[in-house]
Amino acid sequence: MQKRFPSSASRSGISGGALVRRRALLGTVVLVALVALTGLFSYLTRDNRAPSNHSSVQPTSPATASAPASPSALPSGRSAALPSPPDTRDPIAFGKAAAVALWSYDTRVYSQPELVAALHRWLTAEGQYVDADSVERQVPSPMLWGRMADSGQFATATAAEAHFPESFTRALQADPGAITQAYVYAVTVSGKQSIAWNGSPQGGAEDRSATLAVQCRPDRPCALVGVMPSVAP
Numbered sequence: 400m401q402k403r404f405p406s407s408a409s410r411s412g413i414s415g416g417a418l419v420r421r422r423a424l425l426g427t428v429v430l431v432a433l434v435a436l437t438g439l440f441s442y443l444t445r446d447n448r449a450p451s452n453h454s455s456v457q458p459t460s461p462a463t464a465s466a467p468a469s470p471s472a473l474p475s476g477r478s479a480a481l482p483s484p485p486d487t488r489d490p491i492a493f494g495k496a497a498a499v500a501l502w503s504y505d506t507r508v509y510s511q512p513e514l515v516a517a518l519h520r521w522l523t524a525e526g527q528y529v530d531a532d533s534v535e536r537q538v539p540s541p542m543l544w545g546r547m548a549d550s551g552q553f554a555t556a557t558a559a560e561a562h563f564p565e566s567f568t569r570a571l572q573a574d575p576g577a578i579t580q581a582y583v584y585a586v587t588v589s590g591k592q593s594i595a596w597n598g599s600p601q602g603g604a605e606d607r608s609a610t611l612a613v614q615c616r617p618d619r620p621c622a623l624v625g626v627m628p629s630v631a632p
Contacts, residue, residue, distance in 0.1 A: 530625030
């Protein structure tokens with residue numbers, strides 16, 4: 400029976416101190432934008448936590464994922480497109496598209512570095528805010544990717560629902576002008592990921608949920624700031 404590998408893995412090349420500082424910075428940026436996300440801030444600034452690659456699921460609406468295509472359905476050659484960011488100023492729409500990009504991969508037609516490079520194009524260019532490490536941690540490590548490629552593993556995803564977390568909404572209501580410094584929005588997305596591999600073209604589907612930090616300045620399209628280590632309801 401074909402062995403199924405996990406869809407993400409911890410990355411080992413990042414120093415613990417740098418990782419903590421970068422994730423704390425992401426938490427601080429969102430806090431400034433939202434005025435106060437107390438519970439999330441407490442999580443982000445803990446020095447002794449372990450990174451979380453896929454958050455526990457808290458679906459907010461039912462979703463029906465598209466069945467994954469069988470490996471034989473792909474034409475020969477490199478036919479699967481790498482994810483490209485949408486041209487939108489709507490943080491909810493961007494968050495849904497980003498979640499689908501993060502939950503999708505195809506080891507049969509592109510490499511792990513190519514997917515990482517494609518996801519970097521979703522990131523904000525504002526270095527004081529961006530947390531690229533949190534995005535890269537959503538991608539399997541090169542070693543794991545190679546093992547997954549041996550079995551032709553690939554995943555498709557759908558995003559059924561996205562919303563601003565309750566704490567975000569309350570903070571904006573308390574101080575609507577606070578977001579105008581960084582224009583960073585918290586967006587919680589729920590959906591499904593369908594995984595298949597050689598010998599099991601139908602694979603299986605799993606619920607997914609994540610909270611993303613999305614920057615949407617009025618004068619430019621939205622961009623991804625990072626992925627929160629916990630899901631904000």
